[in-house]
Amino acid sequence: MNQFLQQLINGLSIGSIYALMAVGYSLVYSIMNFSNFAHGSVIMLGAYFGFFALTLAGLPFALAFFVAALSAAGVAVLLERLAYKPLRDRHAPFLYFIITAMGASIFIDNSVIATIGPTPKTFPSELLPSFLQSGAIRIGHVDVGRIDLAMFAITVVCLVALVLFIDFTRLGKAIQATAYNMKASALMGINPGFVIILVFAIGGALAGVAGVLYGMKYQVFPQMSAITLKSFIAAVFGGLGSLPGAMLGSLLLALIETFVSGYLSTQYRDLFSFIILIAMLVIRPSGIMGKTAEDKA
Numbered sequence: 563m564n565q566f567l568q569q570l571i572n573g574l575s576i577g578s579i580y581a582l583m584a585v586g587y588s589l590v591y592s593i594m595n596f597s598n599f600a601h602g603s604v605i606m607l608g609a610y611f612g613f614f615a616l617t618l619a620g621l622p623f624a625l626a627f628f629v630a631a632l633s634a635a636g637v638a639v640l641l642e643r644l645a646y647k648p649l650r651d652r653h654a655p656f657l658y659f660i661i662t663a664m665g666a667s668i669f670i671d672n673s674v675i676a677t678i679g680p681t682p683k684t685f686p687s688e689l690l691p692s693f694l695q696s697g698a699i700r701i702g703h704v705d706v707g708r709i710d711l712a713m714f715a716i717t718v719v720c721l722v723a724l725v726l727f728i729d730f731t732r733l734g735k736a737i738q739a740t741a742y743n744m745k746a747s748a749l750m751g752i753n754p755g756f757v758i759i760l761v762f763a764i765g766g767a768l769a770g771v772a773g774v775l776y777g778m779k780y781q782v783f784p785q786m787s788a789i790t791l792k793s794f795i796a797a798v799f800g801g802l803g804s805l806p807g808a809m810l811g812s813l814l815l816a817l818i819e820t821f822v823s824g825y826l827s828t829q830y831r832d833l834f835s836f837i838i839l840i841a842m843l844v845i846r847p848s849g850i851m852g853k854t855a856e857d858k859a
Contacts (some may be wrong), residue, residue, distance in 0.1 A: 564703045569824040570817070575649035575779075577816030580773035583793035584800070585724065586765030591801035592741040593761050594650075596659040600641055601769060602790025603670035607769030608634035609777035609786065610639060610678065616689050623691050628763035631743045631770040638766025639759055641666060650758075666851035682781040694778065713775045720771055721809060724764070728805065737761060741803065795839045801849030810850060 579697065583605060590598045612630030613619045614792065621629065637710045645662050666692045728734035739747040740757040748754050800811025815838065842849060 564641055565824065567704045571704065571706055571710060572824075573817035574813065574818035575707070575713050575816075577813035578714045579772050579776050580781075580792055580796045580812035581809045581818050582717055582720060582768045582775070583789065584796040584812045585721065585805055586768040586772075587790070587793045588797045588800075588803055588805055588808040589737075589761045589765045591797065592805075593737070593758055594646070594659065596719060597663070597794060597802075598765075599660065599663040599790060599794075600645075600666040600670065601638075601765065601793065602787035603667045604634050604638050604641070604745075604766050605773040605776070605789065606674065606782075606784060606787040607670065608773030610674065610773075611681045611770065612774035613683055613685060613777060613782050617686065617813040618753050622823040623689070623694070625772055627771070630774045631767040634770025634773065635763040635766035638762040638769065642758060642762040642780055650783070657659075663711045667790075668771050671784050678784070680784055682783040683777075684781050690778070705782050709779050713779065716771065716775065720768060724768070725805070733760060792835065795835050798849055801851040802848065804851045807849050807851030 583601070587598060587601050590596075590601070608630050611633040612626055613752075614622060615626035615629040619626070619629075645666050646659060649658050649662060649802070694709055694712050699708065699711070728737060736747070736752045736757055737760065739750065740754055744754050747757075748767055768781065773782075776789070779785075793812075796812040796815045797808050799815055800807030800809065818834060818838065822834045823831045
């Protein structure tokens with residue numbers, strides 16, 4: 563029983579990071595109907611922004627965290643302006659967007675390797691607040707890591723704030739309307755171009771938060787952008803374009819991976835993840851909470 567509870571806690575911790583990644587991924591998909599595979603590179607850059615703001619600039623952790631989120635949002639918007647807007651203006655097929663996203667991801671990752679280097683970097687524990695330093699809190703017979711608790715709490719705050727923003731603000735309603743029908747929303751006076759920028763900014767900010775949390779728990783390195791595959795699987799699992807689906811899919815995927823690693827072997831973790839992806843695409847392409855549409859499969 564203790565092992566089960568320990569794996570459950572570990573799964574919720576990893577699932578919280580997946581959720582931050584998958585929500586940003588789903589936001590872009592809901593508006594533009596394409597898979598932004600460059601999202602992982604934004605996550606990686608967010609981790610580096612947070613690391614250097616904390617170590618080189620010497621900023622307090624809270625401010626470094628904010629700088630990472632804001633910088634990642636700027637990168638995401640810049641990526642949309644430079645890479646995707648020209649394709650939108652030409653009404654290019656969605657396949658071109660996917661190819662461009664892959665190319666942008668490769669360019670960003672290799673640029674980081676060429677400039678910063680491939681050596682992994684670790685957040686210095688002495689620069690982190692006491693509640694984020696290594697160590698565990700004993701609850702009954704289960705150890706809960708301080709970083710795991712902080713990751714889960716920060717994720718909950720970010721996702722609750724996002725849901726409140728989407729459901730109870732004019733800009734949030736504009737995002738919902740544009741996701742439902744971009745042409746109709748434009749006729750109603752909504753500027754789709756501004757909504758797209760807003761969605762990329764929100765997704766980028768969440769990616770920056772996820773990157774810092776992931777870097778604190780593990781390390782910061784250029785290849786960490788590959789984790790976007792997990793956010794893609796989580797988004798497909800829960801339902802592409804559905805924010806609740808992205809959250810649910812992320813938690814379920816992380817729990818499955820954690821229990822497979824704990825009870826079977828870590829070698830089977832990714833295998834089960836891709837089995838889930840293939841099964842969902844074959845059995846229910848719209849995901850658990852996604853809506854069936856001809857252009858979303």
